[in-house]
Amino acid sequence: MRLAPAFILASALASCGGPNANPATGDAGTNPQTGNGGTGGSATTGAAGSSMTGTAGAFGGTGTGGTTGAAGTGAAGTGAAGTGAAGMGAAGAAAGSTGQAGTTGAAGSAGVGGDPTTCAGCQISILYTCQDPNTDQATFIVEIKNVGPTILLLKPFVLRYWYTIDPTKEQELDCDTAQKFTCDYIVANNNQVMGHPNPTFVPVVPPRAMANEYVEIKIIQGAIDVGRSSGPIQLRLHNKDFTPRPQTNDYSADCAQPGQQHVDSGKITAYFNGKLIAGTEPQ
Numbered sequence: 001m002r003l004a005p006a007f008i009l010a011s012a013l014a015s016c017g018g019p020n021a022n023p024a025t026g027d028a029g030t031n032p033q034t035g036n037g038g039t040g041g042s043a044t045t046g047a048a049g050s051s052m053t054g055t056a057g058a059f060g061g062t063g064t065g066g067t068t069g070a071a072g073t074g075a076a077g078t079g080a081a082g083t084g085a086a087g088m089g090a091a092g093a094a095a096g097s098t099g100q101a102g103t104t105g106a107a108g109s110a111g112v113g114g115d116p117t118t119c120a121g122c123q124i125s126i127l128y129t130c131q132d133p134n135t136d137q138a139t140f141i142v143e144i145k146n147v148g149p150t151i152l153l154l155k156p157f158v159l160r161y162w163y164t165i166d167p168t169k170e171q172e173l174d175c176d177t178a179q180k181f182t183c184d185y186i187v188a189n190n191n192q193v194m195g196h197p198n199p200t201f202v203p204v205v206p207p208r209a210m211a212n213e214y215v216e217i218k219i220i221q222g223a224i225d226v227g228r229s230s231g232p233i234q235l236r237l238h239n240k241d242f243t244p245r246p247q248t249n250d251y252s253a254d255c256a257q258p259g260q261q262h263v264d265s266g267k268i269t270a271y272f273n274g275k276l277i278a279g280t281e282p283q
Contacts, residue, residue, distance in 0.1 A: 119272035123148030128265035133255035137238035162211035163250035180231030208282040210251035
């Protein structure tokens with residue numbers, strides 16, 4: 001069977017994609033077959049999230065715990081979606097790759113807490129006045145002055161008054177007056193405080209120069225602010241039976257000038273939780 005010339009011409013034109021075919025862009029011709037696919041969009045890698053380092057915890061103050069640094073968290077990066085120009089043929093859009101997640105920031109180091117058993121930065125001066133050099137009892141005034149940059153808590157604080165006794169005699173410590181902290185806050189035999197019925201007397205073994213015993217002078221609560229003092233506290237140390245006890249052989253006593261206040265005796269020692277923070281013990 002012979003084909004007509006017109007049919008042969010139309011078929012030839014169709015096999016070339018038509019007079020307006022543009023295979024580079026995929027645009028449809030007048031009578032297209034399948035157009036070429038559009039170019040796929042470039043895949044863009046998302047930026048990695050920044051890693052943040054946790055802030056280190058701050059150092060604690062006296063007796064206070066340090067703050068733990070917050071952990072930084074890197075944000076996950078997001079890949080941008082690539083977009084291909086759509087041809088009349090097959091779609092060529094490719095999804096962009098997902099960005100890599102940021103690294104989690106390291107946790108900050110725990111802050112170092114202050115040691116509650118010490119009195120870091122504490123600086124005190126113990127003022128002492130011998131009231132009377134008589135031999136039946138030791139009458140004296142002590143005053144605690146805070147000359148450091150840190151508040152002084154009195155609950156863990158104690159003074160030691162060093163002296164020489166007849167070992168066969170029982171001792172007592174009385175509080176006569178206290179200007180700021182009344183005698184109600186001073187541990188004394190004549191004013192028993194709840195929980196602290198009597199002062200503590202401790203034998204010194206072996207004996208030291210001018211001291212075979214000490215008595216603890218304690219204020220049961222409160223604090224002394226920077227630059228302030230406890231105010232004068234007048235005490236009496238005596239044998240319970242009030243038999244004579246000379247002060248001339250007492251390490252902490254200095255009655256050469258009765259009534260004369262010393263800037264710092266140095267021989268009445270101070271302790272915070274049992275640790276020496278002021279004064280010099282007898283040797």
